[in-house]
Amino acid sequence: MKVTFLGTGTSSGVPMIGCTCAVCRSLDFRDQRLRVSVHLAVAGRSLIIDSGPDFRQQALRHRIDRLDALLFTHEHKDHTAGLDDIRAYNFRQQQEMPVFGERRVLRQLEQEFAYIFAEHKYPGVPQVSLHEIESDTAPFEVLGISVQPLRALHHRLPVLGFRIGGFCYLTDANFIGPETLAQMRGAEVIVLNALRREPHLSHFTLAEAVSILEDLQPQRAYLTHISHQLGRHAEVEAELPAFIRLAYDGLVVEG
Numbered sequence: 001m002k003v004t005f006l007g008t009g010t011s012s013g014v015p016m017i018g019c020t021c022a023v024c025r026s027l028d029f030r031d032q033r034l035r036v037s038v039h040l041a042v043a044g045r046s047l048i049i050d051s052g053p054d055f056r057q058q059a060l061r062h063r064i065d066r067l068d069a070l071l072f073t074h075e076h077k078d079h080t081a082g083l084d085d086i087r088a089y090n091f092r093q094q095q096e097m098p099v100f101g102e103r104r105v106l107r108q109l110e111q112e113f114a115y116i117f118a119e120h121k122y123p124g125v126p127q128v129s130l131h132e133i134e135s136d137t138a139p140f141e142v143l144g145i146s147v148q149p150l151r152a153l154h155h156r157l158p159v160l161g162f163r164i165g166g167f168c169y170l171t172d173a174n175f176i177g178p179e180t181l182a183q184m185r186g187a188e189v190i191v192l193n194a195l196r197r198e199p200h201l202s203h204f205t206l207a208e209a210v211s212i213l214e215d216l217q218p219q220r221a222y223l224t225h226i227s228h229q230l231g232r233h234a235e236v237e238a239e240l241p242a243f244i245r246l247a248y249d250g251l252v253v254e255g
Contacts, residue, residue, distance in 0.1 A: 001167055002041040003189070003253040006048070006058035008246075009033025010195060010203075010227040011078035013054070023228040030233035030248035035078045036171055036225045038191070039064060042164060043145050047071065049162060049169055055082025062250070066093065069142050072101035074159040074172060075108035083113055087126045096127040100142060102160065106130045136160065137179070150183055152176045155202035163187065167255055168218075171225045174202050176212065189255050190218040191247065193225035206230060213244055222247040 007013075014033040015024035023031050035052035045068045048055075059067075067089045073079060086097045101109070109130075110117045116126050133140055136151040136158070150161035152173035161170025161180075166188035170176070173193060176184075184190060192213060195203035203225065204212070213221045221244045230236055237246045 001165060001255045003167065003255065004039040004041075004062055005222075005224065005247045005249060005251040005253075006037040006039055006062060007034035007052060007054055008224045008226055008249055008251075009035055010225055011035065011076070012227070014226070014228045016228050019228060021228055023230075023232055026232055028233055029250075030246070032249065033226060034058060034249055036193075037079075038169060038224075040164065040167075045069070045143050045145060047142065047145075049073065050079040050171075051082035051085065052078045053081040056085040059085070059088075067097065069098040069100065071142065071147070071162060072099070072105050072109075073161065074154060074157060075101075075105045076154075076172070079172070080105075080109060080112070083109065083116075083128075084126055086128065087124065090127045096129045098131055098143070099128045100131045100133055100140070100147075102133050102136075102158075106132060133160065148183060150176075150180050152180060157202075165255075167191075172203065174200065174204055174208075181212075181216065184216055187216070188219045189253060190216060190221045191224055192221065194223040194230065195225060196227050196229035197231070198229070206236070210240065210244060214241065217243075219243065220253070221245070222251070222253070 034054040037050045040047040046066045047069050049071045136149050139146045139148045148163040153175040154172045168184050168187045168190045171193040192209045194206045194209035224247045
């Protein structure tokens, strides 16, 4: 499996509009973070988890010339706003795009992108086929690939992460229950969100994320969904245990 971090930033991105803090003014490319998304090349397939508002830029930057399926963790705009840009893959591949999400998420997409699902479609709109993730405990299949959903809470909103083989990806969460932790144990690589140092209503802090990862003890772990409030990449990473790194846009992890 080859994992490419397309975006590692929080909903406002880094730098944040109008901000002049040290992180937003940093010349380190690792401190420039698009909205969170990840690309997986696995079993001959090309999958993306979450298509936020920077999706077009990310796909061009990383030359993703084929996309076989799109998975959504939840319905917030910084994770879904780029859905329209799958049109390019429709044109190129001459087929509908399979989109996977929970029922609530799919219904939200139908509302926010009503023109995609209209009875009489305008020519050239995205062509998608919706696939409901019916269980938050049982694995489901994406084009022959087994995917284990990972239930978590984003404040009071139920969200999903995903485990494929030895790789776990879970972002936008501030609570993981014992059942999900058990599903994550034994993974070789775990990606978890760490927004900032200070407590937050709906995201793990740096300390909380590190504590969870120290308990799970994967071979490697990466932190994502990072805000400018966390600090400069180089300085924060120097504080972390050796097996935990900060993800950054463009990072490629082979597993």
